[in-house]
Amino acid sequence: MKMIxxxxxxxxxxxLILFSxxxxxxILAATILVPIITSSKMTEAQGTMSTAAAxxxxxxxxxxxxxxxxxxxxxxxxxxxxxxxxxxxxxAGGVSMxxxxxxxxxxxxxxxxxxxxxxxxxxxxxxxxxxxIMPAVVIGPTVAIIGLSLAGSAIGQTVSGAVDLATGAYxxxxxxxxxxxxxxxxxxxxxxxxxxxxxxxxxxxxIIGILSGYALAAIFTGFSYIPGAEAMRIIDFTKFSQMQWLxxxxxxxxxxxxxxxxxxxxxxxxxxxxxxAYIPVAFVVFAEHIAxxxxxxxxxxxxxxxxxxxxxxxxxxxxxxxxxxxxxxxxNTTYGExxxxxAISGNASVTTIFVTALMAIVVSFIAPFITFLATxxxxxxxxxxxxxxxxxxxxxxxxxxxxxxxxNRNLFVxxxxxxxxxxxxxxxxxxxxxxxxxxxxxxxxxxNLLVNVQGKKAKEEVVTSPAEExxxxxxxxxxxxxxxxxxxxxxx
Numbered sequence: 001m002k003m004i005x006x007x008x009x010x011x012x013x014x015x016l017i018l019f020s021x022x023x024x025x026x027i028l029a030a031t032i033l034v035p036i037i038t039s040s041k042m043t044e045a046q047g048t049m050s051t052a053a054a055x056x057x058x059x060x061x062x063x064x065x066x067x068x069x070x071x072x073x074x075x076x077x078x079x080x081x082x083x084x085x086x087x088x089x090x091x092a093g094g095v096s097m098x099x100x101x102x103x104x105x106x107x108x109x110x111x112x113x114x115x116x117x118x119x120x121x122x123x124x125x126x127x128x129x130x131x132x133i134m135p136a137v138v139i140g141p142t143v144a145i146i147g148l149s150l151a152g153s154a155i156g157q158t159v160s161g162a163v164d165l166a167t168g169a170y171x172x173x174x175x176x177x178x179x180x181x182x183x184x185x186x187x188x189x190x191x192x193x194x195x196x197x198x199x200x201x202x203x204x205x206x207i208i209g210i211l212s213g214y215a216l217a218a219i220f221t222g223f224s225y226i227p228g229a230e231a232m233r234i235i236d237f238t239k240f241s242q243m244q245w246l247x248x249x250x251x252x253x254x255x256x257x258x259x260x261x262x263x264x265x266x267x268x269x270x271x272x273x274x275x276x277a278y279i280p281v282a283f284v285v286f287a288e289h290i291a292x293x294x295x296x297x298x299x300x301x302x303x304x305x306x307x308x309x310x311x312x313x314x315x316x317x318x319x320x321x322x323x324x325x326x327x328x329x330x331x332n333t334t335y336g337e338x339x340x341x342x343a344i345s346g347n348a349s350v351t352t353i354f355v356t357a358l359m360a361i362v363v364s365f366i367a368p369f370i371t372f373l374a375t376x377x378x379x380x381x382x383x384x385x386x387x388x389x390x391x392x393x394x395x396x397x398x399x400x401x402x403x404x405x406x407x408n409r410n411l412f413v414x415x416x417x418x419x420x421x422x423x424x425x426x427x428x429x430x431x432x433x434x435x436x437x438x439x440x441x442x443x444x445x446x447x448n449l450l451v452n453v454q455g456k457k458a459k460e461e462v463v464t465s466p467a468e469e470x471x472x473x474x475x476x477x478x479x480x481x482x483x484x485x486x487x488x489x490x491x492x
Contacts, residue, residue: 008349019355082435105329149424299395
């Protein structure tokens with residue numbers, strides 16, 4: 001994909017603000033959704049997690065990541081969905097006490113420690129083993145699964161209707177029909193701006209698309225205040241009366257949380273529970289870390305696993321995740337939405353990512369702006385996400401365009417990854433949830449190793465076949481005779 005702005009390029013100030021805002025909008029929904037989901041599982045005594053603090057933490061985590069990667073990797077870190085179950089376990093504990101927010105920070109520390117350990121291993125072992133066990137035939141369809149696994153979320157947001165259990169189809173009523181219209185208008189405007197737009201319009205299709213969808217939703221919502229037209233209400237403007245003026249940082253809640261009355265034994269059991277909940281998930285997220293960096297590497301045509309290197313990206317991700325959790329409570333991870341935004345806009349400038357991180361930190365203190373972002377309807381964000389997630393999937397498929405799928409060896413690997421991922425092969429083992437992306441990648445690696453072992457044996461058999469040995473015996477004297485004849489000719 002041709003980049004309009006490369007990694008080291010710096011857009012003009014006005015353009016930089018627009019590009020950064022677009023990146024912020026791309027990662028916003030997922031970043032604030034994690035604390036919202038976690039808060040829904042918390043008791044009234046435990047309180048709620050702050051979406052503004054999560055946004056602040058994402059900004060801090062991204063800056064830490066950029067520092068570790070020497071500003072060579074245009075990747076944004078946001079709240080990780082993979083740790084939702086782990087965060088719930090941190091609050092519940094499963095023992096006679098709960099450490100609350102201290103548990104969240106301990107869990108994030110465990111996850112970050114996994115990344116640091118893997119980074120040290122990579123420092124001494126190199127990255128050659130990754131290319132062997134995760135070649136393009138494995139990593140390409142896995143990247144595609146990252147986008148495809150989010151497809152249901154994008155469509156669900158766009159339609160915003162109940163699902164008929166018998167057919168699995170969305171039930172359309174007056175409200176969901178208007179939501180669908182707003183989502184499709186958002187998608188259409190985004191596509192038109194990206195394909196037919198000139199200069200700046202072509203580079204900020206998300207902003208224009210979201211504003212267009214929001215404007216249409218606002219018009220419908222205005223009519224909804226007419227008696228009898230309540231079904232036209234799409235935007236919840238009451239959120240402006242419930243604004244949170246300052247981010248509620250996780251580390252500050254350490255001084256106000258009730259840690260329960262557990263015994264010394266229960267403390268050890270609780271910490272063990274957190275370790276079991278977080279550490280295995282960190283290995284799962286490591287697989288997604290590889291896939292995301294392989295994806296962005298193919299987009300910008302620079303192997304980030306070699307420069308700045310996997311050691312640096314892992315340290316940046318791990319330490320950035322801990323730093324982000326210190327403020328927002330949520331461990332961070334690399335965001336496919338950010339990668340998709342880079343691909344669609346053609347802007348790989350790391351300066352844009354840095355300004356986006358600063359913008360996330362600043363706007364977390366601007367309650368009206370945060371509230372405005374929170375009022376963007378799901379259907380509008382869904383329309384944008386159809387394009388975003390689709391680009392992630394397509395960029396993964398492009399990674400296997402040079403792979404010979406006529407070879408059964410390659411065909412089996414790609415088939416296993418796609419079916420495991422699209423089929424939703426997500427496994428829960430105790431408190432650990434192995435996502436469909438991780439399951440698909442693991443199966444792909446195992447299948448690739450299996451078919452390559454068999455292929456190597458077959459190749460060895462062909463090389464040592466009697467026919468070839470006979471051919472070598474016949475060809476060798478001919479070659480010698482030819483060389484002798486050439487020498488005689490030279491003497492003459």
